[in-house]
Amino acid sequence: MALFRKSRPKDWDPLADKPASWGIHRYLQGSANLFEENRLLKFAIAGLFGITAVLGMLIYTSNQNQRTVIVPFGTGGDLYVTGNAPSAPYLRTMTRNIVSLSGTYSAYSADPQFQELLSIVHPSAYNSIRDTLTAILDELSDNPTLSIATYIRPDQPVLTTSTDIVVPVEKVRVIGGVIRKFRGNLRIGYAIDNGRFWLTSLHEENFDAETR
Numbered sequence: 001m002a003l004f005r006k007s008r009p010k011d012w013d014p015l016a017d018k019p020a021s022w023g024i025h026r027y028l029q030g031s032a033n034l035f036e037e038n039r040l041l042k043f044a045i046a047g048l049f050g051i052t053a054v055l056g057m058l059i060y061t062s063n064q065n066q067r068t069v070i071v072p073f074g075t076g077g078d079l080y081v082t083g084n085a086p087s088a089p090y091l092r093t094m095t096r097n098i099v100s101l102s103g104t105y106s107a108y109s110a111d112p113q114f115q116e117l118l119s120i121v122h123p124s125a126y127n128s129i130r131d132t133l134t135a136i137l138d139e140l141s142d143n144p145t146l147s148i149a150t151y152i153r154p155d156q157p158v159l160t161t162s163t164d165i166v167v168p169v170e171k172v173r174v175i176g177g178v179i180r181k182f183r184g185n186l187r188i189g190y191a192i193d194n195g196r197f198w199l200t201s202l203h204e205e206n207f208d209a210e211t212r
Contacts, residue, residue: 085192086192086197090197091160091165092158094190094197095152095158095165095167095188096152098117098188098199098202099150099152099167099169099186100150101113101114101116101117102114102117102133102150102186102202103148103149103150103169103171103186104148104149104150105136105140105147105148106140106146106147106148107140107141107143107144107145107146107147110136110137110140111137114133114136114137117129117133117199118130118133120197120198120199121198121199121200122191122198122199122200124200125189125199125200125201128201129199129201129202132202143175145174145175145176145177146173146174146175147173147174147175148171148172148173148174149171149172149174150169150170150171150172150186151169151170151172152167152168152169153168153169153170153183155168156168163189163190163191163200164187164188164189164190165187165188165190166185166186166187166188166205167185167186167187167188168183168184168185169183169184169185169186170182170183171183171184171207182207182208183207183208184204184205184206184207184208185204185205185206186202186203186204186205187201187202187203187204187205188201188202189201189202189203
């Protein structure tokens with residue numbers, strides 16, 4: 001018995017003593033195995049994408065259906081936000097308070113009211129609304145007997161969208177004992193962000209001449 005195996009020459013071909021069909025069969029078998037591995041890899045990647053999509057949808061749905069209970073201005077009631085959709089009582093409460101804070105004031109009450117109103121103004125609209133309220137304070141300082149009362153009209157509907165609340169109001173202006181009344185709309189722009197109400201704009205629209 002030989003103790004050492006005879007070394008093969010460097011130019012030895014393992015297929016030299018095999019039939020031609022054997023090499024083709026081996027190549028095809030290797031290609032088939034590689035294709036099967038690639039197919040399994042593709043299935044695995046597709047499965048991971050599918051699981052990620054399902055988990056993402058579940059998290060998104062959970063966040064949208066999460067209810068955040070908010071009680072503004074120290075009031076109570078069925079006031080909540082689901083996702084970014086506020087309840088009707090919540091919007092009504094916010095509307096009444098905004099109309100009161102921005103539309104009913106005198107020289108003595110205006111400044112603290114406006115400060116409270118500014119606490120819910122969105123940062124992007126803060127400077128604009130603050131300048132408007134400051135102009136009212138300047139007018140009150142020049143006319144200390146001036147007072148304004150604003151009421152929501154019960155004979156007209158309040159129109160609400162996902163970004164605006166249009167409130168029909170009557171404004172009573174009193175200065176030096178002289179009373180004047182006006183009717184128009186107060187447009188309240190708002191946004192709900194992470195369960196919080198933000199005031200984004202505040203404009204008076206279509207106010208008519210004095211009504212008697």
